[in-house]
Amino acid sequence: MKVPAKPRKSLKERRKRLANYSFLNTSIGIVLLSLSNLIINVNLSALVGTFFIFLGAFQILFVRGYRILSLLYLLSAIFLLSAKVLPSYWLFFALFYLPMALAYHRLYRITAQSEVSFLRNMTVLFAILTPTFHFINSQGLIMLLLLIHTVANVWAFSGLRYVDFSFFDRTSGKVAIVNGRGKGGMRSDDEMYKSPVRILWTRSDIYSKPVVLGDSICVTSTDGYLYNFSKDGELIWSVSFEEDILASPIVDEEGKVYVFTTGGNIYSVNSQGHRKKILRVKSAIVATPELYNERLYIVDYSGELHVVGIDGKELYKVDLKSESESSPVIYDGFIYLTTTEGKLYKITLDGKIVWKFVANGYIHTTPDVSDLGFVVFGSNDKNLYAVGFDSNSLWVFQTQGEILSSPKVDNDRIYFGSRDKNFYCVDSSGRKLWSFTASDEIKSKPCVSKGGYIYFGCDDGMFYALDRNGKLCWYSKLEGGIYAQPTVAEEGEVYVASLDGGVYVFN
Numbered sequence: 001m002k003v004p005a006k007p008r009k010s011l012k013e014r015r016k017r018l019a020n021y022s023f024l025n026t027s028i029g030i031v032l033l034s035l036s037n038l039i040i041n042v043n044l045s046a047l048v049g050t051f052f053i054f055l056g057a058f059q060i061l062f063v064r065g066y067r068i069l070s071l072l073y074l075l076s077a078i079f080l081l082s083a084k085v086l087p088s089y090w091l092f093f094a095l096f097y098l099p100m101a102l103a104y105h106r107l108y109r110i111t112a113q114s115e116v117s118f119l120r121n122m123t124v125l126f127a128i129l130t131p132t133f134h135f136i137n138s139q140g141l142i143m144l145l146l147l148i149h150t151v152a153n154v155w156a157f158s159g160l161r162y163v164d165f166s167f168f169d170r171t172s173g174k175v176a177i178v179n180g181r182g183k184g185g186m187r188s189d190d191e192m193y194k195s196p197v198r199i200l201w202t203r204s205d206i207y208s209k210p211v212v213l214g215d216s217i218c219v220t221s222t223d224g225y226l227y228n229f230s231k232d233g234e235l236i237w238s239v240s241f242e243e244d245i246l247a248s249p250i251v252d253e254e255g256k257v258y259v260f261t262t263g264g265n266i267y268s269v270n271s272q273g274h275r276k277k278i279l280r281v282k283s284a285i286v287a288t289p290e291l292y293n294e295r296l297y298i299v300d301y302s303g304e305l306h307v308v309g310i311d312g313k314e315l316y317k318v319d320l321k322s323e324s325e326s327s328p329v330i331y332d333g334f335i336y337l338t339t340t341e342g343k344l345y346k347i348t349l350d351g352k353i354v355w356k357f358v359a360n361g362y363i364h365t366t367p368d369v370s371d372l373g374f375v376v377f378g379s380n381d382k383n384l385y386a387v388g389f390d391s392n393s394l395w396v397f398q399t400q401g402e403i404l405s406s407p408k409v410d411n412d413r414i415y416f417g418s419r420d421k422n423f424y425c426v427d428s429s430g431r432k433l434w435s436f437t438a439s440d441e442i443k444s445k446p447c448v449s450k451g452g453y454i455y456f457g458c459d460d461g462m463f464y465a466l467d468r469n470g471k472l473c474w475y476s477k478l479e480g481g482i483y484a485q486p487t488v489a490e491e492g493e494v495y496v497a498s499l500d501g502g503v504y505v506f507n
Contacts, residue, residue, distance in 0.1 A: 022059035022066075023157045026073050029053035033080040034150040037089075037143070053077040066110075072103040090134035090142055097127035097149070107160075112203060112223065114242060115156040122152060194465075194474040196496075196504040198233040206497035208248035209288070209485045211257075217495060218257055219503050220245040226259050226269060229503070231493075237273035241265070248288040248484070250296075252310065260285040264300060266308065278312030287327040287366065297328040303339055307351065316351045331369040338363040338377055344387055346375075355391040359383070365406040366445070368414075372428050376414055378403025384416060386430060395430035405456070406445040406485075413468075415454055417442025423456060425470060434470035438462060445485040455494055457482025463496055463504070478504055 032049025054077075057070040076099045083092035104120035107113075126145045133141040204223035211218045216236055217229045222244045228236045243261035250258040257269040262284040269275045283302035290297040295315065298306040303320040305328065322339035329336045334354065335347040340362050346354040361381025369375050374386045374394050384397040384407060401420030408415045412428045419441040425433045440460035447455050453473065457463045461478035463486075480500025487495040494506040 018059050018062050022056040022063070022069075023160055024056075025052045025059065026056035027154050027157045029056060029073075029077065030080075030153055031150050033077060034146050037080065037084055037093075037146060050077060050081065068106060069103050072099040072106075075099040076103075090130055090139075093142060093146060094127050094130040097123045097130070100149075101127065110203075111160070112225070112240065113160065114240070115159060119152060119156050123149065192472060192474055194476050194506060196476065196506055198505040200227070200229045200233055200235075200503040200505070202227055202501045202503075204501055205480070205499045206501060206503065207246045207483050207499075208497060210487045210495040210497055210503050211249050211251055212487065212489050212495075213251050213255060213257065217503065218249050218251070219497060220247070220249055220259060221501065222246065223501075224261075226257065226275075228273065233505075239269055239273050239275050241267060241275070246284075246286045250289060250291045252291060252294075256310075258289075258291070258296065258310075260289060260298065262286065266296070266298070266312070268310070278310075279308055279314060281306050287325055290328045290330055292330045297330065297335060299324045299326055299328055299337055301325070305335070305337065305347065305351070318347060318351045318353065320345060325364050327366040329367055329369055336367050336369060336375050338365065338367055340364060342379065344375065344377060344385075346389075346391070357385075357387045357391050357393070359385055361402075364404050368407050368409045370409045370412075370414075370428060372412065374428075376407045376409060378405065378407060378416055378418075380404075382418070382420075384414070384424075384426070384430075397424070397426050397430045397432070399424065401441070404441075404443040408446045408448060410448045410452075415446045415448065415456075417444070417446065417456055417458075419443075421458075423454075423464070423466070425454075436464070436466060436470050436472070438464060444482045447486045447488055449488045449492070449494075455486045455488070455496075457486070457496060457498075461498065461500070465494075476504070476506065478502070 029049045029052030036049060053073055057073045060066050060070045076096050079092045079096040083089040101120055101123040104116050104123060108116040108120055126149055129145060130142055202221035202223060204221050206219060206221050208220045215231060220226050224241050224243050224245060226239045226249060230236055241259060241261050243263040245261050247260040255271050259267045259269060264281045264283055264285060265277060266279045267275045267277050281300045282304055283300040285298060286301050287299055294310050296308040301323055303322045303324045305318040307315045309315060320339050322341040324339045326338040333349055338344050342359045342361055342363050344357040344367060348354060359379045361379040363377060363379050365378040367375045367377040374388050376384060376386050378384050380402040382399050382402055384403060386394040388394050399418040399420050401418040403418050405417035414426050417423045421438050421441055423436040423438055423442055427433055438458050439462045440458040442456060442458055444457045452468045454466045459481045461480055463476045463478055463482060465473045467473055478498045480498040482498055484497040496504045
């Protein structure tokens with residue numbers, strides 16, 4: 001079985017890695033510098049701590065929006081070192097907290113994460129308490145504050161979720177075309193190019209499909225929030241879950257929204273934006289669950305299928321003994337899903353495995369079911385498989401790249417993309433009807449409108465609209481890659497989520 005190719009690291013991913021390293025190194029430096037003050041004559045600790053502080057400050061210089069933190073970290077390090085070698089150590093301890101408080105405040109404004117808000121408020125309090133404890137001659141309490149801050153800093157940074165600063169203070173709403181150019185820098189007078197009419201901004205990458213909720217749009221983001229926007233682009237409310245969210249939200253008939261986090265937590269959110277935790281499962285939830293007959297069918301990343309009532313009571317679970325990135329698909333009383341080790345499962349609604357089909361490669365896609373009696377899915381072995389309801393292989397369609405785009409069945413046609421940069425349309429017998437060459441790899445699942453138009457996006461942010469014959473109708477250029485399936489509303493508006501943190505709206 002071929003090992004999947006390692007994806008290319010984008011500039012944003014490299015910045016994210018640098019930011020995470022910087023926060024880690026800065027925390028190590030603060031710990032060591034604090035220890036050098038708490039324990040007498042630990043000069044090596046001070047030296048090594050200073051090195052880590054400078055290393056973290058240097059790394060953060062390469063992350064746009066976070067650079068001011070470099071100066072603040074260095075100022076705090078200087079004050080800690082001064083407290084070790086100069087008289088009036090309490091004054092330098094108090095001064096140490098001030099740049100740290102400013103750094104935490106800056107981080108909170110960017111990330112909106114409660115751990116950072118707690119650090120900021122705690123550090124301001126410690127800056128006030130330090131001179132107070134000095135005047136009542138309590139050196140031990142001053143050292144205790146430093147120890148508490150050190151522990152809290154490590155705790156907060158160990159779970160910090162990176163947010164690109166470029167998302168900060170963007171305003172959702174209509175898109176202006178300046179100097180004849182629309183979003184992405186493409187010519188607005190290009191007859192094939194279409195600019196979005198609105199962009200709905202979140203604070204971080206979006207891997208989930210936008211969901212229409214009456215007269216509003218719901219979307220989750222890796223910043224850990226569920227956003228509810230009006231169709232005019234105004235933010236109605238947002239709810240924080242303090243964890244990354246990759247799965248799309250689900251809406252029931254009563255308008256209640258269900259949210260699934262990478263921490264394995266399941267929440268319900270009412271129409272006013274009030275959340276309620278209903279259950280926690282074993283592992284991260286990265287694929288969108290299915291809501292069927294007031295039951296949630298959830299596949300966690302460890303490969304366990306959980307069947308949960310909407311009241312939060314777990315009815316049963318099935319251990320597939322392999323990791324899974326698949327959503328469950330329910331059709332005619334059976335559940336179909338895949339695991340990353342290369343297996344397609346058919347399971348009854350009461351949790352009994354009927355059969356499993358083994359492909360020749362890893363599977364990172366969700367299957368789709370045809371009314372003509374078969375299930376289709378893509379694999380890293382570059383093949384699209386069609387498997388009958390009796391587990392027999394019907395046909396295999398080969399591409400020139402790994403298939404990470406989940407297929408979409410539309411009557412007697414199947415649409416999907418590949419890492420070979422081609423978008424394919426095949427019929428129910430596996431015969432290619434046409435293909436369209438895109439600008440980059442395709443990993444998003446396509447969607448098909450009632451009028452027969454096909455929409456999909458690419459890694460480089462190009463978004464395409466094709467007709468049933470594979471002819472390009474229009475395209476657009478988003479600022480980030482597209483992994484999520486687009487959504488077409490009843491009114492004909494198309495909602496496209498991007499890794500730049502925006503939901504782009506097209507007429």
